[in-house]
Amino acid sequence: MANIQPDTNAALSQWLMAKKAGWEDLENKLKPNKAAPISPVNEACEILSSYKAIMTDLSLSRRVNGDTLITRYLENLFLKTQEEIYRPSNNLFSRIIDLYNLEVPVLMGRLKNSIISAFLIFVISIATGWFLINSFPDLISLIAAPKMIDQVQSGRLWTDGLLNVTPSSMLSISITANNITVSLFAFAMGAFYGLGTLYIIGLNGLMLGGIFAFTASYSLGERLFSFIIAHGVVELSVIIISGAMGLELGEALVRPGSRNRTQAFQNANANAGKILFAATPFLIFAGLIEGFISPDPSYGLTGRILIGVCSGIIFWLIMLFGLPWVSRK
């Protein structure tokens, strides 16, 4: 490069002078925050023809200039143009609607075996937890804090008077954050060949069953049920779905099929990620119920059951069939 011929240098200058304006024009068209074009179709056509020109220029620059800044600039411009041509729609709202209406129902149908498996594991864990604490009450110290045990033994639930300590809004935020963490953990731990997910679902089931058995032995079971039912249907549904997605990751790693493990893992993540992205926002809804309705004694058992069942039905209908008020394409 150091001994470049003078006539080659002149040719390079001529070439750059001829091309520079075109490249800068293309660069401006690709800017993310530019004003909307007057004619989007014309601009798309111009970008397409510039894309072909950039490829030619890049090939030429690589051959003549080698690995110089100009070549690197053209590589960047080529990649940016390619990205613009192949990128999906910018309309985030319509993509979210498509996710709920088109993708999630199909994926939920495809992954139904994992969802049923996660549900069964959770139910069996609850039953096991109930049986263990019912048969060996001393084991409660393994799953409950000493203060909580003392409260139940003195005839009170730890949820009593919750609103006297923390306002509903703050309670909702902290509960939502906790639930989202648990469901993301249940999913991500599937990376350990599904064993991490099994552990999280199993442990949560054991704790729920065990605590119900413990409170029932002090005649507080109905009050605990009354506290949980309004928010619990959606909350536990999301956690079961997250667990199911974690099991999918484990399945992809254990039995990758015709693809290699990395490809199977990435594909399982792409599908599971969509379902998780669709289901997790419902935890905000469950958190609001848990912060504002569940600890409020003015709501009766019937009202709570109604809220729990209705919210659960709405959640499952949306996840299985899409948003009812948006027409399918």
Added chain:
Amino acid sequence: MNNANPSQVSTKEDFLLVQSLEGMDYRMEIAGMGARSHAFIIDWHIRLLLAITWILAVGFALYSKEEIRTLFKHEHLTTPQMVLLIPAGMIYFFYHIVLELVMVGRTPGKGMAGVRLVTLQGRSPTIGAILLRNVFRLVDSLPGLYFIGLLSVALTRNQVRIGDLASGLLLVYDNTVKPKTFRQITNLAIHSNLNPEDQELLLDLLNRWRELSKETRSRLAQQFLCRIGKPFEIQGPTKKTDQALKAALENLLNHP
């Protein structure tokens, strides 16, 4: 999450090699554990400082010293605790997600380490991929100090952590040429008699002028001026020599 894949992809000797459908190939250098850790440590300090700043600024603005002193002595989570801790926690935990989304695969730390995230097709990461990558921080950070993540980086061919594997992303060195640099280099290429290698040296030296120590930049500038046949004679104190050398280089750039 993954778009239609218009490219053939392979990795070889720490490079991501992509061939587009149109037959145009390009490669990107994969960042290793050093660059990754460098970026992470910078980001970790930034988010920690931001979170602490929130706690201190809002704490002292809204509450008395006595209230702050007794803040963590309550048995239950109180409103002041939540006002201080929840936003601070959100700053700390959502730092990567928000910035990677806004800065398209970059964060301030990644910028300083000269790396960025790309898909396996060499493109900017999608929203879904970034969210997924950050969910897997839960796994990568286990059992502490990102042990699993670092182990994965050390053992995988593309030096990726579990989150990258899951989302199909790679950390590569960012070789983006800024528009200003492009204008300077084309201006030089069109008007200057310097050969392309010297043109790049000149730009590189001027762009890094502030980062280099006075002695180093003076030495490099003198060597460069000698190389292009315009040796510089040292006169007067060091400060004036430094400024004169910079002026001589800028003169080559502005009046080639």
